[in-house]
Amino acid sequence: MGLTTAERPRRRVIDASGADALADEAVFRLTDVIRVYREADVETIALRGIDLTIEPGEFVAIMGRSGSGKSTLLNLLAGSDRPTAGRVLYLGRDLATADDAARSAIRGREIGIVYQSQNLAPMLSLVENVRLAGWLAGRPIDAVGGRTALERAGLGDRVDHRPSQLSGGEQQRAALACVLAPRPTVLLADEITGELDTASADVVLRLLRDAHATEGTTIVLVTHDHDVAARADRIVELRDGRVVRDGGTR
Ligand code: ADP
Numbered sequence: 001m002g003l004t005t006a007e008r009p010r011r012r013v014i015d016a017s018g019a020d021a022l023a024d025e026a027v028f029r030l031t032d033v034i035r036v037y038r039e040a041d042v043e044t045i046a047l048r049g050i051d052l053t054i055e056p057g058e059f060v061a062i063m064g065r066s067g068s069g070k071s072t073l074l075n076l077l078a079g080s081d082r083p084t085a086g087r088v089l090y091l092g093r094d095l096a097t098a099d100d101a102a103r104s105a106i107r108g109r110e111i112g113i114v115y116q117s118q119n120l121a122p123m124l125s126l127v128e129n130v131r132l133a134g135w136l137a138g139r140p141i142d143a144v145g146g147r148t149a150l151e152r153a154g155l156g157d158r159v160d161h162r163p164s165q166l167s168g169g170e171q172q173r174a175a176l177a178c179v180l181a182p183r184p185t186v187l188l189a190d191e192i193t194g195e196l197d198t199a200s201a202d203v204v205l206r207l208l209r210d211a212h213a214t215e216g217t218t219i220v221l222v223t224h225d226h227d228v229a230a231r232a233d234r235i236v237e238l239r240d241g242r243v244v245r246d247g248g249t250r
Pocket of ligand 1: 039
C-alpha cells in the first residue's frame with residue numbers, strides 16, 4: 001500500500017544555492033514536453049507532449065516498450081538533456097534554463113542516478129566507492145557509514161573488495177548503495193533489475209523501498225518488468241512518446 005501525500009515523510013531539501021527548503025512543490029512538473037532528435041536528415045520524435053507531475057515521496061515506475069521514450073524522459077528528469085519544447089520543472093526550477101553551475105549542483109547533491117551499466121571506480125574498494133560518492137555529493141560519509149550502507153545492500157563481507165571481484169548482481173547492489181548513501185532527494189533508476197537474478201533483484205527493490213519508506217526519497221524507476229513495477233505506488237506507461245496510462249499498480 002502506498003502512503004497518502006499527507007502520510008509521506010516530508011524531507012528537507014538543499015537547493016542549489018545551499019539554502020534549506022521544505023519540499024512543498026512537486027518534485028517534477030513537466031508541461032507539454034516534446035523531444036525531437038535530429039540526425040542528418042532523420043528526425044525522431046521521442047516524446048510527443050508529456051504532462052507529468054511527480055510529488056515528493058512518490059515511488060513511480062515508468063513502463064513501456066523499447067523505443068517508447070523512457071530513457072529520453074529519464075534524461076530530461078536528470079537534467080542531462082533539454083526538451084525541444086515544453087518545460088521540465090524540478091522543485092519549481094526550470095532545469096532547461098538553469099545555468100550549468102546550478103544544474104550541476106542539483107544533479108550532484110539532490111538527484112541520484114543509477115544505470116544498468118555500473119559506474120563504480122575500478123581501482124577503489126567498495127567502501128572507498130561509497131565514501132567517494134558521499135564526497136562527490138557534498139555529504140561526507142565516514143568508514144562506518146560506508147560499511148553500514150554496504151551491509152544494507154547485503155555486501156557486508158565485500159567492503160574491501162574491488163568491483164571486478166564481484167558478480168554483476170553484487171556490482172549493481174554496490175552501485176545502488178553508493179547512490180543511496182548520500183541520501184539524495186530523488187533517485188532515478190534505469191532498468192537496474194533487468195539483468196539480475198531474482199535474489200539480487202529482490203535486494204535492489206528492498207533497498208529502494210527502504211529509502212522510500214525511511215528517507216521519503218522520491219523514486220522514478222524505469223522498467224520493462226511488470227512484477228518490478230508492481231512494487232511501485234504508481235505506474236506511468238509510455239507508448240510512442242505519449243503517456244497512455246497513469247495510475248495505481250493494478
Ligand atoms: P526507450 O528508453 O523506451 O527504449 P528511448 O527514449 O531510448 O526509448 O528512445 C525513444 C526514441 O528516440 C526511439 O525511437 C529511439 O530510437 C530514439 N532515440 C533515442 N535516443 C536517440 C538519439 N540520441 N538520437 C536519435 N534518436 C534517438
